[in-house]
Amino acid sequence: EDQVTQSPEALRLQEGESSSLNCSYTVSGLRGLFWYRQDPGKGPEFLFTLYSAGEEKEKERLKATLTKKESFLHITAPKPEDSATYLCAVLSGSARQLTFGSGTQLTVLP
Amino acid sequence: DGGITQSPKYLFRKEGQNVTLSCEQNLNHDAMYWYRQDPGQGLRLIYYSQIVNDFQKGDIAEGYSVSREKKESFPLTVTSAQKNPTAFYLCASNPSSESGYTFGSGTRLTVV
Numbered sequence: 001e002d003q004v005t006q007s008p009e010a011l012r013l014q015e016g017e018s019s020s021l022n023c024s025y026t027v028s029g030l031r032g033l034f035w036y037r038q039d040p041g042k043g044p045e046f047l048f049t050l051y052s053a054g055e056e057k058e059k060e061r062l063k064a065t066l067t068k069k070e071s072f073l074h075i076t077a078p079k080p081e082d083s084a085t086y087l088c089a090v091l092s093g094s095a096r097q098l099t100f101g102s103g104t105q106l107t108v109l110p
Numbered sequence: 111d112g113g114i115t116q117s118p119k120y121l122f123r124k125e126g127q128n129v130t131l132s133c134e135q136n137l138n139h140d141a142m143y144w145y146r147q148d149p150g151q152g153l154r155l156i157y158y159s160q161i162v163n164d165f166q167k168g169d170i171a172e173g174y175s176v177s178r179e180k181k182e183s184f185p186l187t188v189t190s191a192q193k194n195p196t197a198f199y200l201c202a203s204n205p206s207s208e209s210g211y212t213f214g215s216g217t218r219l220t221v222v
Contacts, residue, residue, distance in 0.1 A: 004152070034210045043116075043200050043213030044153075087152070091208070096160060097143060097168070098211065100152040 006101035023088030116214035133201035
């Protein structure tokens with residue numbers, strides 16, 4: 001059974017204080033790892049897809065990286081508008097649907 | 111603009127009632143999904159459909175039912191058999207099994 005664990009559960013940062021969110025996974029044959037951002041009361045918004053170890057993708061202050069066991073979402077010089085819950089999900093083996101982690105709730109203080 | 115529309119945004123259900131949540135997409139996606147989200151927990155899969163007139167149970171299908179009569183529509187019925195239905199329900203779609211999902215804005219269901 002696929003497992004996705006995100007840490008920490010919650011993270012509070014000062015504006016400009018860079019940090020990383022972790023997504024560790026146990027799957028049988030990774031076909032893709034997905035990062036989403038979710039604001040309170042809204043549906044998740046797609047950020048990145050990573051397919052193979054060593055792959056990196058960037059978008060504004062966010063950078064996602066992937067190894068064979070985990071993915072990191074690096075946030076550089078965050079701003080208060082980056083506050084949200086960040087979800088990680090994996091697609092593996094012959095599965096036809098994503099398996100989600102429980103998310104990291106990020107709060108960036110001004 | 112293409113996207114997924116969920117309605118209503120808020121729904122209140124009395125004990126013993128069935129309620130239906132609507133999900134419509136104009137993205138021409140083949141696959142559609144229903145997830146449930148509870149505080150502090152990840153998204154849990156209720157049902158999914160890869161093609162019209164076909165759907166499969168997810169991890170927590172008990173107390174729920176779906177239909178897929180049209181490509182654009184995938185309604186979810188929460189039946190009275192679902193003992194703890196209060197949650198945030200999310201509908202999603204994707205064009206193929208390798209693609210990420212596009213999500214709707216969700217329906218918050220509360221039992222009163």
